[in-house]
Amino acid sequence: MTVRVLVAKVGLDGHDRGIKVVARLLRDAGMEVVYTGLFQTPETVAIAAIQEDVDVVGLSMLSGAHLTLAPMVVEALRSKGSDIPVIVGGIVPNNDLEDMRAAGVAAVFGPGASAEEMVASINEVVARASS
Amino acid sequence: MTPSAYDQWLALYEASAKRDAVFATMSGVPLDAVYGAEDGEFPGLFPYTRGVHASMYRSRLWTMRMFAGFGTAVDTNQRFKEIIAAGGQGLSTAFDMPTLLGLDSDDPMALGEVGRCGVAIDSLSDMRDLFKDIDLGTITTSMTINSPAAVMLALFVAQAEESGVARSQLGGTLQNDILKEYQAQKEFVFPPRQSMRLVRDTIAFTAAEMPKWNSISVSGYHIREAGSTAAEELAFTLANGFAYVELARQAGLSVDEVAPRLSFFFNAHIDFFEEIAKYRAARRLWATWMKDHYGARNELSWKLRFHTQTAGVSLTAQQPEVNIARTAIEALAGVLGGTQSLHTNSMDEALALPSEKAARIALRTQQVIAHETNVTNVADPLGGSWFVESLTDEMAAQAEAIFAEISAMGEGSMLEGCIKGIEENWFQGRIAESAYNLERSFNRGTRVIVGVNDFTEGNDDADLEILRITNEDERKQVARLNDVRGARDDAKVLLALEELTRDALDPEVNLMPALINASRADVTVGEMMGAMEKVFGRHIEVPTL
Numbered sequence: 300m301t302v303r304v305l306v307a308k309v310g311l312d313g314h315d316r317g318i319k320v321v322a323r324l325l326r327d328a329g330m331e332v333v334y335t336g337l338f339q340t341p342e343t344v345a346i347a348a349i350q351e352d353v354d355v356v357g358l359s360m361l362s363g364a365h366l367t368l369a370p371m372v373v374e375a376l377r378s379k380g381s382d383i384p385v386i387v388g389g390i391v392p393n394n395d396l397e398d399m400r401a402a403g404v405a406a407v408f409g410p411g412a413s414a415e416e417m418v419a420s421i422n423e424v425v426a427r428a429s430s
Numbered sequence: 431m432t433p434s435a436y437d438q439w440l441a442l443y444e445a446s447a448k449r450d451a452v453f454a455t456m457s458g459v460p461l462d463a464v465y466g467a468e469d470g471e472f473p474g475l476f477p478y479t480r481g482v483h484a485s486m487y488r489s490r491l492w493t494m495r496m497f498a499g500f501g502t503a504v505d506t507n508q509r510f511k512e513i514i515a516a517g518g519q520g521l522s523t524a525f526d527m528p529t530l531l532g533l534d535s536d537d538p539m540a541l542g543e544v545g546r547c548g549v550a551i552d553s554l555s556d557m558r559d560l561f562k563d564i565d566l567g568t569i570t571t572s573m574t575i576n577s578p579a580a581v582m583l584a585l586f587v588a589q590a591e592e593s594g595v596a597r598s599q600l601g602g603t604l605q606n607d608i609l610k611e612y613q614a615q616k617e618f619v620f621p622p623r624q625s626m627r628l629v630r631d632t633i634a635f636t637a638a639e640m641p642k643w644n645s646i647s648v649s650g651y652h653i654r655e656a657g658s659t660a661a662e663e664l665a666f667t668l669a670n671g672f673a674y675v676e677l678a679r680q681a682g683l684s685v686d687e688v689a690p691r692l693s694f695f696f697n698a699h700i701d702f703f704e705e706i707a708k709y710r711a712a713r714r715l716w717a718t719w720m721k722d723h724y725g726a727r728n729e730l731s732w733k734l735r736f737h738t739q740t741a742g743v744s745l746t747a748q749q750p751e752v753n754i755a756r757t758a759i760e761a762l763a764g765v766l767g768g769t770q771s772l773h774t775n776s777m778d779e780a781l782a783l784p785s786e787k788a789a790r791i792a793l794r795t796q797q798v799i800a801h802e803t804n805v806t807n808v809a810d811p812l813g814g815s816w817f818v819e820s821l822t823d824e825m826a827a828q829a830e831a832i833f834a835e836i837s838a839m840g841e842g843s844m845l846e847g848c849i850k851g852i853e854e855n856w857f858q859g860r861i862a863e864s865a866y867n868l869e870r871s872f873n874r875g876t877r878v879i880v881g882v883n884d885f886t887e888g889n890d891d892a893d894l895e896i897l898r899i900t901n902e903d904e905r906k907q908v909a910r911l912n913d914v915r916g917a918r919d920d921a922k923v924l925l926a927l928e929e930l931t932r933d934a935l936d937p938e939v940n941l942m943p944a945l946i947n948a949s950r951a952d953v954t955v956g957e958m959m960g961a962m963e964k965v966f967g968r969h970i971e972v973p974t975l
Binding site for chain 2: 310311312313314315316319320322323324326332334335336337338340362363364366367368390392393394409410411413414415
């Protein structure tokens with residue numbers, strides 16, 4: 300089955316190079332990718348993810364607000380009864396990884412993650428969520 | 431008989447003041463100020479391929495301008511003073527995301543972002559603390575802000591005048607390059623045409639009242655960081671520059687009134703010679719277009735002056751100390767390319783905002799280039815290299831081809847072409863395509879990044895100490911904002927906002943006076959931007975992949 304991914308930019312961070320490149324790399328790997336554009340809120344991302352019936356939500360975060368915003372996206376999904384896993388890519392210091400996991404973020408990709416690593420990890424996260 | 435190019439250069443060179451230094455190699459070999467054929471190109475002479483000044487760094491080194499800002503205005507003021515104490519000569523202000531988007535720190539969308547990527551500025555009170563005990567009459571200040579650029583300029587003028595420095599004495603630069611926001615950096619608020627009205631107002635205001643101020647820093651940096659090639663960075667940036675010249679002409683200014691106030695800002699990426707060729711081509715193209723296409727007669731209009739920043743995207747989170755080497759090489763390209771000012775990135779910036787130590791090492795890197803390597807002795811030392819000259823021609827040719835495409839989109843107008851290209855996602859699409867192609871080459875391993883796709887031994891070494899911005903700053907800033915709101919005269923606020931709305935409704939009126947009045951009445955950045963948004967509307971980018 301084709302993996303469906305919603306990639307999203309939450310908050311004010313306008314850096315969209317990474318998200319666009321990653322979206323295309325995931326498409327190259329055979330995934331279906333939906334991108335909802337800049338300046339989304341946790342609420343709009345959760346609604347879009349549920350409506351689009353995606354298997355995973357990927358957040359791109361480069362402004363340092365990940366510890367505030369990523370948990371809010373997880374929370375918005377859960378409060379709507381959705382268990383869609385959330386992953387994060389961007390500038391996330393190692394010290395924050397534990398807090399991110401504790402907040403329910405399923406995987407984090409730092410700078411330099413290769414396309415292969417991301418694809419493998421997404422497949423694993425999706426398999427875990429649907430098992 | 432016209433004197434030879436060499437003689438013209440010599441006259442200019444002899445007339446320029448020189449630094450008190452010995453211009454010789456370490457072993458004592460005396461050096462000429464420039465090398466080349468008698469009838470060839472020379473620095474300080476049209477079309478300035480070899481530099482805008484005849485004597486280049488023999489007269490004056492570049493300005494070591496370090497970009498800084500985080501937390502509250504009080505925190506950043508402290509960092510500014512450290513930079514000045516360490517020998518930095520210009521200030522460059524980084525604002526946080528909410529400020530860059532014209533939101534107050536207590537706006538719901540600002541949650542988690544306050545003070546994180548830069549300093550939070552909500553009102554005149556913050557501006558006062560930002561520049562406390564810094565003499566704005568002697569140090570030049572750069573403010574990296576675009577959508578609310580007019581608002582920030584108004585706050586800056588209000589603050590300076592309150593501290594006794596007249597606006598005519600203020601030297602510095604407002605980034606104010608809104609076109610590249612839509613193309614690359616994506617911190618936009620109003621739709622493009624409405625934003626351009628604000629840019630027009632700042633150009634006209636500074637032309638009339640702030641003779642030492644650069645109204646726009648036309649910025650390729652972010653275009654490159656967003657993924658463009660070197661030639662695209664060069665071409666899009668200069669095309670945007672042409673667009674601002676055309677905009678100013680529409681406002682009744684001549685090309686010679688606006689062009690000398692434009693400065694440029696380029697990236698220094700890791701491909702050493704391509705970068706140097708890019709800067710050389712930029713000067714040649716700008717001079718030629720200003721003179722031949724826009725009819726500029728003032729030499730200052732022909733001279734492209736630029737700031738350089740090393741490439742943030744070239745930094746790696748893996749083995750971050752290696753970034754010191756990358757940054758040094760990139761900075762050297764900027765210097766050999768004849769930059770007027772330079773920011774060197776800190777080694778930890780793929781992880782966080784720079785720590786004080788990392789920022790100091792980055793400044794020291796510039797000081798090594800300036801004071802130890804002797805590269806400052808000779809202008810355009812690579813000029814005449816068959817390779818560099820050929821690559822310079824290639825960069826210029828690629829840029830000319832792109833200018834033709836943009837001009838065609840605008841049916842002969844660069845201003846229209848740039849706006850259409852934004853509205854039709856042409857720039858955005860090209861940049862994304864180039865970014866994708868580059869990433870594919872890293873993923874395939876056809877291009878190596880040390881520590882990322884090769885030479886990874888050492889990647890597991892202990893982490894660097896990085897700067898941590900806590901949510902404590904956000905709470906502090908919101909409290910500061912509440913204090914301002916509590917202490918101000920609400921009647922004055924309402925009046926100032928009414929005046930701003932009325933002026934915004936009339937496209938013929940310059941908005942700067944109303945913004946300065948509002949700043950003095952302690953109207954917040956979010957309130958000023960909100961009032962204008964009601965009139966101008968909001969830009970929404972249609973997402974494309």
